[in-house]
Amino acid sequence: MNGADALMRTLVENGVTACFANPGTSEMQFVSALDGQPAMRPVLCLFEGVATGAADGYGRMAGTPACTLLHLGPGYGNGLANLHNARRAYTPIVNVVGDHATYHRQYDAPLNSDIPSIVAANSLWVKSADSPDEVAAVTAEAITASHGPPAGPVSLILPADAAWTETSTTFAPASRPGPRAPDGEAVEAAARAIKAAKAPVVLIGGGACLEAGLVQAARLQAAGVRVMADTFVARQPRGAGVFAPARMQYFGEAALEELAGTDLMVFAGTTQPVAFFAYPDRPSVLVPEGCATLSLADRATDAAAALQALADALGAPASGPVQPLKRPASPASGPLTPQACGVAVARHLPEGAILCDDAVTSGGGVAVPCMTTVPHEVLALTGGAIGIGGPMAIGAAVACPDRKVVSLNGDGSAMYTVQSLWTMAREKLDVTVVVFANHSYRILNIEMSRTGAGQAGPSARKLLDLGDPNIDWVSLARGLGVEAVRCETGEAFEAAFASAMSQRGPRFIEAAI
Amino acid sequence: MNGADALMRTLVENGVTACFANPGTSEMQFVSALDGQPAMRPVLCLFEGVATGAADGYGRMAGTPACTLLHLGPGYGNGLANLHNARRAYTPIVNVVGDHATYHRQYDAPLNSDIPSIVAANSLWVKSADSPDEVAAVTAEAITASHGPPAGPVSLILPADAAWTETSTTFAPASRPGPRAPDGEAVEAAARAIKAAKAPVVLIGGGACLEAGLVQAARLQAAGVRVMADTFVARQPRGAGVFAPARMQYFGEAALEELAGTDLMVFAGTTQPVAFFAYPDRPSVLVPEGCATLSLADRATDAAAALQALADALGAPASGPVQPLKRPASPASGPLTPQACGVAVARHLPEGAILCDDAVTSGGGVAVPCMTTVPHEVLALTGGAIGIGGPMAIGAAVACPDRKVVSLNGDGSAMYTVQSLWTMAREKLDVTVVVFANHSYRILNIEMSRTGAGQAGPSARKLLDLGDPNIDWVSLARGLGVEAVRCETGEAFEAAFASAMSQRGPRFIEAAI
Structure with a gap:
């Protein structure tokens, strides 16, 4: 066994079994080592941003890291934006960054660059496994580090000679530190402050928005405490039977208007809300003036447990409000709008579907009717770097092959x-891709x-305008091997979406809004 | 005027008149300021890697920097790989990286990241213009820094508040330090060593491979000195009437075989050659054992002047060998191969064409017959990060609107x-894109x-395989607004390429090899 084999064995035996890859010459041993570990699923991505976004989608759904395979500094650079998003989603990812042989670095060959500097901003942990004998231990350390808490992407640099040289040290165990237990004093302080406040808000985010957290948050709501959620949440259940916290508005002034009168904000799984961007003469921090703030559980803490303790301390009921099942009765019709698309989505989405949302200005139209459709989960764009919708869907579909991904x-x-469409076709993933084609950067x-x-x-x-020429999305999708249709009316979208939901495999719908 | 206006004025009045952009919210003032400077040509790119690769192509041809507009750390990340290539091409580029307002950074909003760390590896110079009053001066400094010598990409971070705040300081002059004059002692030492050597080689690269350098290099060859060129050169004239130095082989063992017996290597505009990648038990440095090395002119020095001084010192003839005009007599025919494509290219390439080469394993087949076609220029992939062929062509076409770009x-x-195809369609650029479709990472x-x-x-x-499904390139290109054809035979390619050369505007040819 060589270093690459040790890496692969250590990954697989520690539960890392998906590899989103775009390899190069310096990674040939890694590629070869895949054949020795059939439990590792190699997924070829034709651009590294697809690989890293897929690893994010995978990690959000699986709760364990996938690995990526990236080709030196430029390969990591291509994947950087979606790793930024993954860092903001607290998603565990083990990035394997191939590098020149250790002795070759000094000659500054054309592909050489300062990898540690490029990866630093979006890595919880960085280490280069410079000798084959340390590859297994460093890999285990990488997996452990990716779990945090809080979790995030890590970068393991693998020089080519460490990969191709024989070693007898081929495995090391990783550990998975769980989230920290809630801080009893923080719980008591929050309970006291909430009791004393006139208009308290509990703001939840991150882990607090998973199923267990929502159950406890609903209890708080039932006890008369207003519960709100971050605008962009990495993973959140939604639909019938699920508690739906009010969402912080995207634009700061709207957020502050909704928070007017709030005299206490308690944070669970998140921190004080801030405006996505600054604007002249508008506030950055979205906490009303004079409002007190308290942290119940930071992102490293078991937020669901903290919410439960808080609900208990407040004597909240055993359960709280959940959404009813109320799908739109009438099919979508008329001119196609995001709202009409939302009607069709809410009517046909199968239970347990995973909805990956990178729809920017069109997303809200779909979200509203989906609040009361069958239970499903939503993965949002956490870091603001657009271009994650397709890649994230790849990862979610690989992690959850029995669930429909939209x-x-x-x-x-x-x-x-x-390029993500091609990987969906190659892997026959059960993903339906909708592109809202307004031929504009409308948000701008x-x-x-x-x-x-x-x-x-x-x-x-x-x-600001994407027209001239208008992109023919159907032609693009078909060129990449995905069955595609363009819809200009609500009726057409309803039919296309219903058809896509009733079959397995990749589908593409251009919603001409 | 605000800071963004000052930036724009300082760019334009210092000769930076092309902007390859992919903007976001934090760059709205920059976008708005474009309207005040009609001399600046804004070119929208639908992905930042297109913008940075285009700026590279522009800078190589114009000799002056274009600017890019990138959206915070992730936007720069998307453009990083082609900036790596630009760094390796010594291309001046002024990257304008939009950032949050200075006072907003502390809140770590979702798009916040450590921009200086992300840009460091591929920037000659980095500075944030934190106040509107310093924007003009910092911009001028950025332009000056991009010229080097040697030239390269620089990163100007522009916080949103510096952009939107009024200022009365709206212009500052940049300077353009030229290359250093040749070192007389280095010239004398090289001349002495060459006279004493049995089998000397002068290896040229970078600026030495431009027109003036090739003329002097040809004189050396005429004087009996073997001249070779780097494998990948940023910009090099080629064809009839042009000196064609032998090229260093890509694979190290082949390069060393060709260099066998060489007892002296003198470097002009380049440094000691190294293998692109390391391989087990193969050498990294491509200098024969026992061969002496000397630097005649580093990358900051006027390499053509140094070569001239050396040729004079050696008493070389006033001129040296150049390529004859010898285009293939018979059209391409039979099964399509890179060689057949090369025949058609060599037969129909118009004089002064700019050939952007990102063809990896298919490139050699075209290069050989093009050695004796009409004079043209070749821009190569200098940094090994593939994906520059389309973007670089955009920049070359914007810099040289009267020349055909292939x-x-x-x-x-x-x-x-x-995504580069869309920009070609939008800007109606005179670019013919050929994709060699072997449905494989053949090099791997x-x-x-x-x-x-x-x-x-x-x-x-x-x-390693790009099939399953095969990409339908014609469908992709048409979807992005470019007229496209697929060719499966030499005859078909000959006809398609001839047609593309006889008309203006973007064309796409899928060469099914």
Whole structure:
């Protein structure tokens, strides 16, 4: 066995069994080692941003890391944006970054670069396994580190000579530190403060928005405490039978309007809310003036347990409100809008579906009717780097092969990682991709005035508009091997979405809104 | 005027007149400021890797920097791989990286990241213009820094509040330090060593491979000194009337075989050659054992002037050998191969064409017959990060609107930045894109055995093969607005390429090899 074999064995025997890869010459031993570990599923991605976004989707659903295989600094760079999103989602990922042989680095060959510097911003942990004998131990350390708490992406640099040299040390065990137990004093302090407050809000995010956390949050709501959730949550159940906390508004002034009068904010699985962007003369921190704040559970803490302790301390009822099942009675019809698409989605989404949302301005139209459809889960864009909708769907589908995955995308977003369609076709993943084609960076048309940048003139308009030429998404999707249809009416979208939900395998729908 | 206006004015009045952009909310003032400077050409790219690769192509041809507009850390990350290539090409580029307002950074909003750390590896110079009053000066400093010598990409971080706040300081002049004059002692030492050597080689690269350098290098060859060129050169004239130095072989053992017996290597515009990758038991440094080395001109020095001084010192003739004009007499025919494509390219390439080469294993077949076609220029992949062929062609076409641009790509390479086709259509650029579709990472099939990784089994094969499904490139190109055709024979390619050369505007040819 060589170092690459040790890496692969250590990954697989510690439960890392999916590899989203875009290999190069320096990673040939890694590729070869895959054949020795059939439990590892290799998934080829034609661009590294697909690989890293897929690893994010996988990690969110599996709760264990996938690995990626990236080709030196530039390969990592191509995957950086979706690793930024993964860092913001607290998703465990083991990035394996192939590097030149240790002795070759000094010659600064064309692909050489300062990998530790490039990966630092989005890695919980970075180490280079410079000798074959340390590969297993370093790999185990990487897996352990990726779990946190809180979890996140880590970067294991694998020089080619460490990969190709023989070693007798081929395995090391990783450990999985769980989240920290709730801090009893924090729970008591929160309970006291909530009792004393006139209008308290408990803001939940991260792990607090998973199933167990929502159950406890609903109890708080039943006890008269207003519960809200972060705007963008890595993974959250939704639909009938699930508690639906109010969501923090995206635009800060709307958020503060909804929070007006709040005199206490308690955070569970998240921190104080801040505006996504700054705007001239608008606040950055989305906490009303004079409102007190308290942390019940940080992102490293078992937020569900903390919420349970808080609910108990407040004498909350054993259960709280959940959403009813109320699917739209009438099919979508008329001109196609995000809202019409939402009707069709809510009517046909199968139970347990995983909805990957990178739809930017079109997402809200789908979210509203889905609040009362069958129970499903939503994975949101946590880091603001668009282009995760397709890749994340790949990872979710690999992690959960028995669940339907729906990927909702703006057209601007989908173009970033359009290569993801090919991997869905290659792997025959059960993913339906919807692209809302408004041929515009519509959010930027909104932001142009909000930032005080004024009216767009001819040059500025060229940068906000995706028309001229309009992208033919059906042609793109078919070119990448995915069956595709374009819908211009509610009726057409309803039929196309219903058809996609009734069959397995990748489908593409261009929603011409 | 605000900070963004100051930035734009300083760019334009210092000769930076092309902006390859993919904007976001934090860059709205920059976008708006474009309207105040109509001399700046804004080119929308649907992915940042297209923007940075285009800036590289532009800078190589214009000799002055373009600017890019990138959205915070993730936007830069998306463009990182082609900036790695640009660093290796010594191309001046001014990257403008939008950032949160200075006062907003502390709140670690979702898109916040450590931008200086992410950009460091591929930036000659990094600075954040934190106040509107310093934007003009910092911008001028960035432009100056991008010129080097040697030139390269720089990163100007522009916080949103510096962009939107008024300022009265709206311009600062940049300077353009030229290359250093040749070192007389180095010239004398090289001349002495060459006279004393039995089998000297002058290896040229970078600036030495531009027109003036080749003229002087040819004189050396005429004086009996063997001249070779780096394997991958940022920009090099080729064809009839041009000196064609022998090229260093890509694989190290082949390079060393060709260099056998060489007892002196003198470097001009480059440094000692090293293998692109390390391989077990093969050398990293491509200098024969016992061969002496000397630097005539480093990358910061005027290599053409140094070569001239050396040729003079050696009493070389006033001119040296150049390539004859000898285009293939018979059209391409039969099964399509890279060689057949090369015949058609050599027969129809117009004079002054710019050939952007990201064709990996298919590139050699085209290069050979092009050695004796009409004079043209070749831009190569300098940093090994594939996916530059389309983007670089965009930049070359914007810099040189009167010259035909031909972009040669492997299918694996072209998928990285397939979004570039849309920008070609949007800007009606005179670019013909050829994709050699072998549905394989063919280079990796070769490297698999060279690295000693053995025979690919079922898992490994999945990562080396791009089939299942085969990409329909014509469908992709048409979806992005570019007229496209698929060719399966030499005759078909000859006709398609001839047609593309006889008309203006973007064309796409899938070469099914």
